Amino acid sequence: MSLRDVVVAALLVVGVGVTLVSCLGVLAMRDAYDRLHFTSPATTIAPLAIAAAIVVEERLSAAGIKALLVALLLLVTNPVLTHATARAGRIRQFGEWTVQPGEQVKEGEP
Amino acid sequence: MNEFAVAALVLLAGLVPCGVVCLRGDPLSRLVGLEMAGVVDILLLLLLARAYDRAIYYDVALALTLLSFAGGMVFARFLERWI
Numbered sequence: 713m714s715l716r717d718v719v720v721a722a723l724l725v726v727g728v729g730v731t732l733v734s735c736l737g738v739l740a741m742r743d744a745y746d747r748l749h750f751t752s753p754a755t756t757i758a759p760l761a762i763a764a765a766i767v768v769e770e771r772l773s774a775a776g777i778k779a780l781l782v783a784l785l786l787l788v789t790n791p792v793l794t795h796a797t798a799r800a801g802r803i804r805q806f807g808e809w810t811v812q813p814g815e816q817v818k819e820g821e822p
Numbered sequence: 823m824n825e826f827a828v829a830a831l832v833l834l835a836g837l838v839p840c841g842v843v844c845l846r847g848d849p850l851s852r853l854v855g856l857e858m859a860g861v862v863d864i865l866l867l868l869l870l871a872r873a874y875d876r877a878i879y880y881d882v883a884l885a886l887t888l889l890s891f892a893g894g895m896v897f898a899r900f901l902e903r904w905i
Contacts, residue, residue: 717825724829724869731865732836738858739839744850747843751854754861762865765826766872778880779868782887786864789891793857796898801850803902 727761755790759783830869860890
């Protein structure tokens with residue numbers, strides 16, 4: 713078992729472990745806003761660890777570059793999706809909020 | 823069976839909590855469960871592409887990344903007021 717195999721195995725354990733723990737976190741939390749927090753470790757640490765494992769194994773071939781591309785794409789798109797989901801929940805709860813031009817925004821009002 | 827196939831098999835267990843979240847709770851929680859299941863699917867496809875050792879299979883994971891983002895945005899948009 714070479715050093716490369718050890719590194720690949722460690723990266724895979726990190727990626728899979730983080731994903732499983734955040735899945736359990738999504739199950740355990742009480743409401744949707746708490747659940748949303750647990751999607752972020754699964755879209756930052758886990759894809760980067762798995763893509764790094766593939767790059768270590770394949771070098772920077774077509775496969776390694778595509779794996780890195782998937783990880784970077786997840787890193788960019790998922791915060792947008794999380795924000796849109798939380799915003800949808802807030803609008804469902806409190807209704808649309810609008811501020812007219814020239815109107816004062818009052819503190820503490822939704 | 824290499825280590826990537828083993829990792830994919832273990833990661834498959836992560837779909838069960840996501841499915842349970844999708845089956846109960848308020849609509850927003852179900853959407854979060856769906857998004858989480860999409861992320862787990864993307865990682866599974868990455869691992870399986872390496873396990874089968876075909877460079878073309880990585881494109882499936884790439885397409886699912888873009889499509890699950892678009893699908894999540896559409897669901898969030900509809901949940902804002904119509905559903």
